Amino acid sequence: MALLEVRDLRLSFGGLKVLHDISFSVEKGAINSLIGPNGAGKTSLFNCLTGFYKPKGGSISLGGRPITGLPPHRITALGLARTFQNIRLFKEMTVLENAMSGQHCRSRHGIMSAILHLPAQRREEETIRAAGMRWLDFVGIEQHAHRRAGGLSYGDQRRLELARALASAPELILLDEPAAGLNEREKLDLVHLIRRIRDETGVTVLLIEHDMGLVMQVSEKIVVFDYGQKIADGPPEAVRKDPRVIEAYLGTED
Amino acid sequence: MTDEVRTMPTAGQPQLMRWSVVLPGLAALTCALVLPQFANAYVTEVATTALLYVVLCLGLNVVVGYAGLLDLGYAAFFAVGAYTSGILTAEFGFNFWLTIPVAMVAACVAGIIIGAPTLRLRSDYLAIVTLGFGEIVRIIARNLDITGGASGLIGIERPEIFGFRLMQVQHFYYAFLVLALLTAFVCLSVERSRMGRAWFYVRYDEDAAAGIGINRVTAKLQAYMMGAVIASVAGCLYAAKMTAISPESFTFNQSLLILLGVVLGGMGRIPGVVLGAVLVALLPEVLRGAGTYRPLVTAVALLAIMLFRPNGLWPDKRV
Ligand SMILES: Nc1ncnc2c1ncn2[C@@H]1O[C@H](COP(=O)(O)OP(=O)(O)O)[C@@H](O)[C@H]1O
Ligand SMILES: [Mg+2]
Numbered sequence: 030m031a032l033l034e035v036r037d038l039r040l041s042f043g044g045l046k047v048l049h050d051i052s053f054s055v056e057k058g059a060i061n062s063l064i065g066p067n068g069a070g071k072t073s074l075f076n077c078l079t080g081f082y083k084p085k086g087g088s089i090s091l092g093g094r095p096i097t098g099l100p101p102h103r104i105t106a107l108g109l110a111r112t113f114q115n116i117r118l119f120k121e122m123t124v125l126e127n128a129m130s131g132q133h134c135r136s137r138h139g140i141m142s143a144i145l146h147l148p149a150q151r152r153e154e155e156t157i158r159a160a161g162m163r164w165l166d167f168v169g170i171e172q173h174a175h176r177r178a179g180g181l182s183y184g185d186q187r188r189l190e191l192a193r194a195l196a197s198a199p200e201l202i203l204l205d206e207p208a209a210g211l212n213e214r215e216k217l218d219l220v221h222l223i224r225r226i227r228d229e230t231g232v233t234v235l236l237i238e239h240d241m242g243l244v245m246q247v248s249e250k251i252v253v254f255d256y257g258q259k260i261a262d263g264p265p266e267a268v269r270k271d272p273r274v275i276e277a278y279l280g281t282e283d
Numbered sequence: 284m285t286d287e288v289r290t291m292p293t294a295g296q297p298q299l300m301r302w303s304v305v306l307p308g309l310a311a312l313t314c315a316l317v318l319p320q321f322a323n324a325y326v327t328e329v330a331t332t333a334l335l336y337v338v339l340c341l342g343l344n345v346v347v348g349y350a351g352l353l354d355l356g357y358a359a360f361f362a363v364g365a366y367t368s369g370i371l372t373a374e375f376g377f378n379f380w381l382t383i384p385v386a387m388v389a390a391c392v393a394g395i396i397i398g399a400p401t402l403r404l405r406s407d408y409l410a411i412v413t414l415g416f417g418e419i420v421r422i423i424a425r426n427l428d429i430t431g432g433a434s435g436l437i438g439i440e441r442p443e444i445f446g447f448r449l450m451q452v453q454h455f456y457y458a459f460l461v462l463a464l465l466t467a468f469v470c471l472s473v474e475r476s477r478m479g480r481a482w483f484y485v486r487y488d489e490d491a492a493a494g495i496g497i498n499r500v501t502a503k504l505q506a507y508m509m510g511a512v513i514a515s516v517a518g519c520l521y522a523a524k525m526t527a528i529s530p531e532s533f534t535f536n537q538s539l540l541i542l543l544g545v546v547l548g549g550m551g552r553i554p555g556v557v558l559g560a561v562l563v564a565l566l567p568e569v570l571r572g573a574g575t576y577r578p579l580v581t582a583v584a585l586l587a588i589m590l591f592r593p594n595g596l597w598p599d600k601r602v
Contacts (some may be wrong), residue, residue: 079494105496117491119484130484134496136477140509143476144469150476159478197496 030093032057032233033078033201037089040070040077040257047073049258050087055201055250058127060227060234062244065254066277071237072114074254075203079111080104092200106134110199112190114206114237120179124170127178127189128161131196148261164192167230168222184215193221195232202226204236208243216240220247245269252279307471309445312384315460317541319453327452333564335521340544340560342513347542348550349479351486352402353410357541358510360390362533363420364518366430369528372440374429379442381479383519390515394508403502408535424530435529442523455524457526462520466513467553474553482506501567547588549595558597 031054040048047070055061063071076082078089080101089097096104110131119127136157142150165171168188173181178189187207194202207223208216220243226232238244244251245265253261253268256279261268268274319327320360339361346354356361367386370379377385424430431437442449442458449458471478481502484492493499522528540563548559567580588596 081494100498101490101493102496102498105494111494113491113494117488117494119487119491121487122483126480126483129480130492130495130497133477133481133484138477139503140473140476140478143473143478146472154476193495228325 031055032059032092032257033235034088034090035074036088038074038077038089039085040082041085047257048077048084048214050255051254051259052087053252053259053262055233055235057200057233057266058227058231059250060223060236060248061250061252062248063235063237063252064239064244065242069254070257071254073105073257075111075205078104078203079109105197105199107199108196108198109203110194110201111203112187112194112205114163114209116183116186118178118186118193119195120177122178123174124165124176124178124189125158125161125174127163128174128192129157129199130194131164131193132160133197135198160181160196161169161192164196165189167195167225168192183210184218185221187211188222191226195221195226197228199232201233201235204234205241206237208238208240215235216243219243224246225247287331298299302381308554311553319456324452327456329564329568331452331459331524333353333561334456334463335517336541336544336564337557338459338466339412339514339541340548340556340563341463341470342517343541344510344545344550344553344556345470345473345482345506345513346510347545348552348556349474349482349486350503351482352406352503353411354413354507354510354538355542356415356420356535356538357514358533358535358537359391359413359417359420360514361426361518361521361537361541362530363390363393363511365522365528365532366424366436366517366518367515367520368519369436369439370429371434373438379440379519379523380444383516386519387512387517390511391508394511395504398504398507399479402500402507414535417533417535421530421533424533431529432528432548435527435531436522437527439522439526439528446562449523456519458520458524463515466516467557469513470553472550478502478505529597543585547585547595549597555595555597559595562596 035054036052038048038051042229051074061185063074065071073082077084080099080103083098087097088095091109094107096107098108117215119130136153136188137262138147138150138153162174165174167193170181170185170188170192173185178186181189191207209221211219223234223236224247227234248265250263251265251268260273260277261271318330322330337505339357341513343354343357346352346357364386368382370381371382372379397412397416402416425433442499451453481492481497484497485502486501489499544563545556545560547562548557549555566584567577570577570580
């Protein structure tokens with residue numbers, strides 16, 4: 030059974046149908062991509078998977094458990110983390126505090142044990158902090174731990190969003206256009222980092238990306254969207270040759 | 284503006300003592316400790332009021348400064364505490380100290396009744412609902428027999444501790460000082476913990492907070508309830524000091540004044556909030572000489588502060 034199973038997912042806003050009966054799956058340990066022209070519904074699909082949008086129909090399951098319609102924090106706790114297309118960091122807080130936020134759903138001490146300074150609470154704080162540092166180190170920005178997150182360079186902000194998502198100990202991580210706004214060098218680093226996420230931590234990756242070169246290079250399977258419909262699904266070579274994909278991309282920016 | 288900000292020191296992390304903070308803090312504490320020995324009854328009375336506002340502003344700061352929720356009826360929880368303690372001691376002969384936990388529970392219940400349905404909605408609704416709640420509590424207090432109606436509740440017992448009865452202004456001054464220190468310690472402990480950080484995450488970006496696994500409704504509800512409990516304890520001690528309370532102590536104006544203290548000093552951080560609270564208590568006294576022009580002078584002074592220090596006099600660096 031696949032890690033992520035999406036069956037006949039439908040979403041609409043008023044009269045506007047954004048997703049038409051989408052079905053696909055992501056195998057555990059894979060790196061898969063979701064591509065398609067602007068407005069095809071990719072981000073909307075991510076919003077359905079992570080509980081931000083309520084689909085009109087269909088089902089989503091993660092590791093065999095149904096997650097359709099659950100609130101975002103429950104879905105994160107069940108092992109699905111995400112980054113946002115427009116970076117959504119806690120800009121006024123430090124880089125480390127941002128990374129530590131991912132650990133919230135993996136820890137449990139509340140107000141009372143904080144007031145009483147219980148030893149178990151202190152230990153947990155230490156664990157949260159260590160995990161935050163570990164993920165900053167993983168993405169390579171630990172030297173900025175005590176800086177204001179909003180003051181990081183654009184590329185480092187993207188890395189921090191990754192660290193924060195990874196800190197929630199996910200099974201599957203969804204990356205929404207992680208290469209947007211990066212230069213060629215930074216894109217190469219990103220490809221390397223995405224591979225390391227899968228190879229070193231075992232986290233499955235599903236990414237949305239516009240850069241075809243990057244997508245072909247990094248993914249084992251590609252799902253193609255156009256106007257809210259899935260028009261192709263398969264390995265990079267097959268998708269590249271698919272006439273419907275070529276047609277969808279003719280005349281667009283790609 | 285530099286990129287360096289103060290990290291929230293986290294438990295377990297040995298933190299360098301910052302003398303620039305510790306020394307003025309110690310100096311202020313020493314002054315606070317010896318003040319009644321030198322000051323006359325009037326000054327001690329004003330200082331006691333200032334300490335009451337420190338507690339109330341610290342409590343409201345949990346709601347407004349940490350979690351970013353606009354509460355326009357905070358005095359209602361102050362009233363819940365004062366009336367719970369007052370009624371239990373005056374009408375039922377309870378020991379004062381036993382009324383504190385009862386008042387805390389009452390504030391929690393009231394907090395859940397108001398917060399649980401509203402905190403699911405957009406934050407703007409909370410402002411309206413809390414405004415209404417503040418008025419409802421005051422109107423109930425005006426109209427019930429057990430609360431003494433419009434003229435209020437009289438004959439509230441003075442508390443006793445180890446056989447010593449708190450009577451004079453100085454006694455209550457020290458009682459409020461202890462409560463203020465305790466509240467500051469509690470707020471500081473929570474601010475630096477997992478839950479405190481969660482409030483800041485929610486305040487800065489609710490969607491991102493939900494996306495990384497924080498239940499925003501329960502996080503907000505906990506902030507709201509913690510604020511309620513702090514106000515209720517302040518209310519207990521206030522009732523004991525006054526021995527008589529009336530609905531007029533818990534008006535919308537009172538809520539605004541507390542909110543003003545939080546915003547004036549710079550919400551979010553304890554030193555700024557303490558400063559704001561002291562100013563709110565002192566301003567009317569300092570301006571007594573201005574006679575009938577007092578409201579005007581107060582308004583101008585506040586406007587000037589808001590114009591020239593929009594983030595408060597001693598702002599949270601992260602804003
Ligand atoms: N919250 C929303 N309300 C109304 N329409 C929306 C909303 N979110 C997305 N859409 C619409 O859904 C379509 C797909 O958008 P999106 O998922 O952002 O596309 P992509 O990420 O593939 O560029 C667009 O037409 C967009 O206007
Ligand atoms: Mg998009």
